[in-house]
Amino acid sequence: PTGNLDTSRSAAIWELLASLARAGDRTVVAVTHEPSGASFADRVIVLKDGQIVGEVHPEGVDDEAMVAAGIADLVG
Numbered sequence: 001p002t003g004n005l006d007t008s009r010s011a012a013i014w015e016l017l018a019s020l021a022r023a024g025d026r027t028v029v030a031v032t033h034e035p036s037g038a039s040f041a042d043r044v045i046v047l048k049d050g051q052i053v054g055e056v057h058p059e060g061v062d063d064e065a066m067v068a069a070g071i072a073d074l075v076g
Contacts, residue, residue: 001030002037014040035068046074 001017002010018040021028030037038044044056044067056070 002032002034010037035071036064039064039067046071048075
């Protein structure tokens, strides 16, 4: 949802999606290649060649490096 946005607007969109999910007790499903966006999620499902290879569970929006490392470990 943020592929063509600058960094600050991208973060604002991810924050909005996360707050809507939490405030409304809803599930938001988003697809991204951006660890910065994925770090806003409670759960990141990692795919490789169309198959689920694992999960990463960010603990906060400052976990971009942890998310990126977790994804890299799973996709090899």
